[in-house]
Amino acid sequence: MYVMVYGRRTVSCHTGNQTSWPTLKTMCTRSFSATARVKRTRNIPPSDIIQQLLKLHPKDSLEGVQLVLAQHRLDHKAVRCTMQELKAQKRFDLVGILFSETLKHGGAKVGLKEFTAGISACARAQTWQLAVHLFNSMRKAKVVANVFSYNSTISACEKGGQWQLAMQLLDSMRTATICADVISYSATISACEKGGQWQVAMHLFDSMHKVQVDADVISYNATISACEKGGQWQRAVHLFESAHKTKIHADVVSYNATISACEKGGQWQLAVHLFDNMHKAKVNATVISYSSTISACEKIGQWQLAVHLFDRMRKAQVDADAISYSATISACEKGGQWQMAVHLFERMRKTKMHTHDISCKESSNS
Known part of the structure; x- marks a missing residue:
């Protein structure tokens, strides 16, 4: 038997083994932490709300979300938990609408984390209009955008083929004194690639070096694809070789885009050479x-x-x-x-x- 003094309380403990006070303190701390984690995991919205939302068809999601919110009043914590649960269920189409409707009705206090999550979900759901709407709503809500919210909005515009909007967002980052990173540039270049703007894509790629942002395989791939679509096989091959010199490992997208550029340019020998190199580079x-x-x-x-x-x-x-x-x-x-x-x-x-x-x-x- 030993006596443990904890604060002003004295606890008698019976044990077959002697246990030191530091060890007991650690055990108690872990026990309290585990209990706190269990409480946090249980902090989820009512199951009936989630079930009602998950039953909604994507085409009827707006009206359905409005109906659910009319029946249930969600506070800040409930809104966040509901968004997380919908993301876990891969219903990204509902996340953005739920957040947008929450903003419209007010009541629940929302911050940067919720805005970024909502915009990111819109990008995944390919609803660029709603993503831009949420981004513009940040100023009214007095929430300052950061690089993550910018990147999520640019990504949504890229998926929606809105290269002009993506360019405007990238330019506005400079005005807002937010440093664009490789994700910002890659998403904007990809938007230009989808919009058939190979010259703009090349300009953005070249500007990355000037602002000391290191290009990665995604930014290289997006620029190569832009050149391929623009019939610029020489530039595509040059970019492919440049990636190799900077020790960036080309993936299947890099090879496919460059081979396709050579095919369109009538360079069959280069295309075959690149194809054979895929096996050597262990790229399937x-x-x-x-x-x-x-x-x-x-x-x-x-x-x-x-x-x-x-x-x-x-x-x-x-x-x-x-x-x-x-x-x-x-x-x-x-x-x-x-x-x-x-x-x-x-x-x-x-x-x-x-x-x-x-x-x-x-x-x-x-």
Whole structure:
């Protein structure tokens, strides 16, 4: 038996082993911490609210959320917990609407964390209009935006193809004396890529070095893809080589975008060289990698190489799509290999794949 003095209380303890006071103090602290954690995990909104929200169809989410909020008054803690639970259930479409409606009705105090979570959810749900609305609402709520809220809004604009808005947000970061990071630039470059603005994408990429923001594989990939869409195969290859020099490991997106740029530029040898390097770099080729390389060979009449690559797809257990079939059939047609073209067309039909008009035309003309 030993006596433990804790504050003014004396507790007698019976134990077979002697335990020191520091050890007992640690045990008590851990016990209290565990109890606190349990209480925190139980701090979730009423299950009926979550169930009502999760039953909503995405098309009816706005009216449904409005109806739920009319029935239940949520305070700050309940709003936060509900948003977290909806995110955990991957109902990002509901998170932004719930937060927006909460702002409209007022009552619940919200801060930067809730705004950023709401905007981020809008980006995931590809509702760029609501993301921009929430971002603009921050000023009215007297909440100062930070780099995370800016990045989430730019990402939402990128997914919505709003490259001009993404550029405006990036420019406004400078006015707000908020340092843009690699995520800010990468998302804006990607927005420009989707908008077909390869010159703007290149300008942004070059400006990263001036403001001492190190480019990563995502920013490289976005810029390469922009050049690929703009028919700038030389720039795409230069960027790919530049990434290698800066010891940034190219991934499958890097290779696919550069190979596609070479294919569009009629550089079949470069395309094949890059494709072969994927295996050496231990980057698994996808159907896009194969299709782009086969198309590059098809354009220059290299039917043997096109068929060889098509056969490699099967051995690598990569399922061919309509594009890879069409490119290989076209290569055989140009090489006078009508039997091979017909054989491939029949294989394509057996896979119950949607046959493109070009495949039908090439096979019939052979």
